[in-house]
Amino acid sequence: MGHFEGFNLCMSKCHVRELSRVYECLFGDAAYAYPTLQVEFERDLVRLLVLVERRGLRVFLEDLPAVGKHLDRCLAGGQYNLSGLPLTKRFSNRVVIPKFLRGLYLLVFHENGLLKEDYDVQAVFFLRQLLYAAKKATVQCSPEKVSNEVVEFFEIDSLLPEPDGFWSTTDLAPSPIEETYCGYSKSPLYAPRVESVGPHKRSQLSVLLAKLDFVSSFVTTTLGSYDPRDWSFRHGPGAVSESIGPSNKYCWKSWSDTLETEFPIADYGFHSFASWADRCQHFRTDGSREPSSRMVAVPKSYSKPRLIAAEPGANQFCQQNLWHYFGDRTSDSWLGGFVRFRDQSLNQNLCSIGASDGTLATVDLSAASDRVTCHFVGQLFRSNPRLLRALRSTRTRFVEQTLTPRVPRLIALRKFSTMGNACTFPVESLAFLSVAIAAVLTVRRLKASPQNVKDLIGQVAVFGDDIVIPVDSRELFVDALEVFHFKVNAGKSYWTGKFRESCGVDSFGGVNVTPAYWKTIYDGKPGTLASVAEASNNFYKKFLLRTSAYLASQLPEDVPQVAMRSGVFGLKARCKPFVSHLKMRVNLDLQRAEFRVMSLSATQNRTPVGDDSAILQYFTEAPDPFSKWSSGISERPRMRMRPRWVPQADILAQ
DSSP states (O other), rough: HHHHHHHHHHHHHHHHHHHHHHHHHHHHHHHHGGGGGGHHHHHHHHHHHHHHEEEEEEEIIIIIIHHHHHHHHHHHHHHOOOOOOOTOOOOOSSSSSSSSTHHHHTTTTOTSSOOOOOOOHHHHHHHHHHHTTTTTTTOOOOOHHHHHHHHHHHHHTTTTTOOOOOGGGOOOOOOHHHOOOSGGGOOTTTTHHHHTOOOHHHHHHHHHHHHHHHHHHHHHHHHHHOOOGGGGGOSSSSOOOSSOOOOOSOOOSSSOOHHHHHSSHHHHHSHHHHHHHHHHGHHHHHHSOOOOOOEEEEEOOOOOOOEEEEEEEEHHHHHHHHHHHHHHHTTTSGGGTTTTTTTOOHHHHHHHHHHHHEEEEEEBSSSSSGOOBHHHHHTTTTTOOOHHHHHHOOOOOEEESOOOTSSSSSOOOOOOOBTTTTHHHHHHHHHHHHHHHHHHHHHHHOOOHHHHHHTTTBBBEETTTTEEEEEEHHHHHHHHHHTTOBBBBGHHHHHHHHTTTTTTEETTTTOOOOOOOOOOOOOHHHHHHHHHHHHHHHHHHHTTTTHHHHHHHOTTTTOOOOEEOOOOSSSOOOOOOOTTTSSSEEEEETEEEEEEEEEEEEOEEEOOOTTTTHHHHHHHHOTTTSSSOOOOOOOOOOEEEEEEEEEEETTTTT
């Protein structure tokens, strides 16, 4: 048995024991809400634990969430259908609903599977809570699953069209943009894909492409001119490709010729021209080999990891400048009514409206960031040549992977960018927004005008690959996405019935039925302490008090109770928090009562550097003059548990 297999087996046993206890508490909470179903719940728990003995941890992490997804589709369709999944065996030949959780199912569906008109929405919540409780558990994937994900990444990229010459040249002349990008409707790349559909759809798609030309131009015009000097340069919190572990991000390992065309290193890579002049003789811009990003797998779910590319330091530095531009220009314009890069509430609110009145659909895409083509981005931003050249120059064209031998080590990317590139999220959001608006204008036969576009605020919203769009325009929107090489995730898109899902909110009939999630076991470390405390609070907010209390019992006794609105780390309490067991003092200097409680803090040490890159770091990070700041190489932040004195008013805040 290999090291990973042995470690994974040990962890699986620990997780099985913990989740079994969590589910005992969840069924107890369900029985408290439905006392007449207590015997049913006891049988359901036995059925679940018997299956766990046979199949292990995957019952909690794969089987139950799969049943949950099937339930969501049935809720959206208004009819429960047989699925053949584990724990869904029908009750009898006459009753199609499953034996497992039968009592709750019968409060939502008739015995023949039809959705009841007087369905119990609380039963919908408990069904989803029991099925999804461990959906987001942070359990390490096996090497085989990581390998499969890398292969899928490579296969998706290989199906995209090759980037045109604009994306592989460093020519500064404006002619490549004007010659290559003349609008979606005139692009020879999309015409064959439009011609391959039926006559009616073909006509609609042709109109959509013409309206998309206007919308994309309107979006670009709204964003306005781009000048790097107007926006902040900075480094992201993630790793860079040049090194594994802490490194001096302000001491450039490379600055490619492509990056130099729009972001001259003398202007943006040093704090002064004198510093650049002193170091340029020791610094090379090697145009023969562009720096590549480095593929990293991070936990996402039990069945698959999330692949992120650590970008080259110089590229990341300039990408953050573009991110600042996109964020400010969208929030300060009408675009902020459709897309907000730092706020999911817009999508969440429209999701609830769609579930309530059925007028709005939620659409989710499959591997969206891996399917954004360079040609699509070129057409979208063709009206702003300098912005488009900046996107080209910060784009990393190669990614290096060492996760599996099944694909090449160095991959020449066809997609515009990967997850890890700071431009990926804003670019894909604006791309999907433009297509969505064009689809609505086409279906409703509205003139492509600024006012008609703005009138759609409150009907269309985008957050990355989470999209809300009117139901009447959903079909054309999906067809258009396929023309542009995107793929809709039908399993997570909803447009019928009363169920909708977007940006972490699940709504049924306008009522929030989002479950609370268990994520990990407390192992004495600060990170798991924070995670388990958060999970306990989330279950508490859902009134799942037994489950919340069990999770809280796993934590140290000195983790305090705090008021619901308190910003102090602790376990939430709706009534007055219990604090009599805590040490108390009166701070005479500040004239206040204080309690000594367990707290979490993040520390980040910095190792001094021996060159003047610290000056660039100072001007880039722009610290508050009254804060304690030091330059140097930043280590990974470390969470620490330590006791500290906290004002009584902060703990009891109401």
